[in-house]
Amino acid sequence: MNLALIHSRAVIGMDAPLVTVEVHLSLGLPAFSIVGLPEASVKEAKERVRCALINAGFDWPARRITVNLAPADLPKEGGRFDLPIAIGILAASEQCQSDKLANIELAGELALSGEIRPVHGIIPMVVSSQQANRQLLLPEQNGAEAALVEANHCLTANHLLAVTAWLNDQQPLPIAENNQADCNAPEHPDLQDVIGQQQAKRALMIAAAGRHHLLFYGPPGTGKTMLASRLPGILPTMDDSEALESAAVYSISHQGFQASNWRQRPFRAPHHSSSAVALVGGGSHPRPGEISLAHRGVLFLDELPEFSRHVLDMLRQPLESGQITISRAARQLDFPAQFQLIAAMNPSPCGNWGNPNVACRSTPDEIRRYLNRLSGPLLDRFDMSLEVPAQPDQGLYQQVPDGPHSANVKQIVEQCYQHQLDRQGCANGHLHGRVLQQHCQLNPDNSRLLQQIIEQFGLSARAQQRILKVARTLADLSESDTIESNHISEAIGYRAIDRLMQQLAT
CATH class of the missing domain: 3.40.50.300 (P-loop containing nucleotide triphosphate hydrolases)
Structure with a gap:
């Protein structure tokens, strides 16, 4: 398999439009290019993804890697596409199964160690993925926020290895949870x-x-x-x-x-x-x-x-x-x-x-x-x-x-x-x-x-x-x-x- 399709979402204002991450591995000199109107932070994903995959123990494909973020006229920014790109490379190089990818949306920024860092704009993403009838896989630190919308709709992970283990049916991923009982009552001045x-x-x-x-x-x-x-x-x-x-x-x-x-x-x-x-x-x-x-x-x-x-x-x-x-x-x-x-x-x-x-x-x-x-x-x-x-100033400090x-x-x-x-x-x-x-x-x-x-x-x-x-x-x-x-x-x-x-x- 040389082509993998991953679903993700951008955040434009209060909306979260669908972004399809297309990853293709082809013959030629090793190279890595990202197209589809990416901002500078998205272009930098190639270095984060490469280090994360290597440090997580995966093989980096010695192929010509092309990542297309569709639609091409929609601006993309932030590190939210790191995880979809990484999973797309692994699926295209057959280092993980791809059976579940059609019904899941992914978002998350990758650390060089493979850990998954939180992103912003979670609530619009959860609402939009619900409407598309797909699950959403998010960083663990975004789980409490996502659970405010729908508790059973979102999966969370803290590392790239946890995501691949779930895709390979080796271990389940936890569902996003938010214990609202732990929320402290606001203490406003009386x-x-x-x-x-x-x-x-x-x-x-x-x-x-x-x-x-x-x-x-x-x-x-x-x-x-x-x-x-x-x-x-x-x-x-x-x-x-x-x-x-x-x-x-x-x-x-x-x-x-x-x-x-x-x-x-x-x-x-x-x-x-x-x-x-x-x-x-x-x-x-x-x-x-x-x-x-x-x-x-x-x-x-x-x-x-x-x-x-x-x-x-x-x-x-x-x-x-x-x-x-x-x-x-x-x-x-x-x-x-x-x-x-x-x-x-x-x-x-x-x-x-x-x-x-x-x-x-x-x-x-x-x-x-x-x-x-x-x-x-x-x-x-x-x-x-x-x-x-x-x-009157007199006795003001003495008043009860x-x-x-x-x-x-x-x-x-x-x-x-x-x-x-x-x-x-x-x-x-x-x-x-x-x-x-x-x-x-x-x-x-x-x-x-x-x-x-x-x-x-x-x-x-x-x-x-x-x-x-x-x-x-x-x-x-x-x-x-x-x-x-x-x-x-x-x-x-x-x-x-x-x-x-x-x-x-x-």
């Missing part, structure tokens, strides 16, 4: 640690219950970052579908997915010096950015005006659509980006505008330039904004924690969130179009009240919709079937940034 700021705590609970975007502003040291870091601890627990979506994004990223983080909502807090590619994704080989890594979780932007305005405005489209599209000349890739945006900022460059305890050193023009770094359309996409005022624990708040949030799912199939923060009109109807008096506020502050139609969404969440928290005037009034109260910008304009 909301009770924040002293005072009761209104901000309530706003955080409302944002968690309805999955609303929230903006805190206030002087330095008032607890804005503390509050934001406690949001993951009160968010509803992810179901298996959401957890799999989040895990798939991490699986294709260079960070990789840790099985111990299963069903934990991500919390991403990039620095304000982050580039557009780091935040929204991209690159010559597009990778998910922070907004995709925060999918089904929280993206926290501290010191919001310090981010580049160009970078922030790139968030506007994914905030509405829940995904980001990266377009390149060769292809276009979609990454999920349904995240909850939490941001914090100071009201002025010095941070003390409006602080009764400290004099503001910034001039009105400096304050205008500072706040004008944030575009109006971006601010419109925050459902809620709230001032976090400075607290107050308010409910995060665990108690989470119970309220989960009950409210489940009610939304039962009623409309999504959180209130994700309502759009006719569904929004259906579940956020107002009586004539409340409609007039809302219209007066819209005209007074010159709010957009998008801001009006967001007020309705917050009011719907407030009604759900109070177990009311209809939106009442007190819900409208409180929802309007969470438009502090609009009042701040109006004050600055006058």
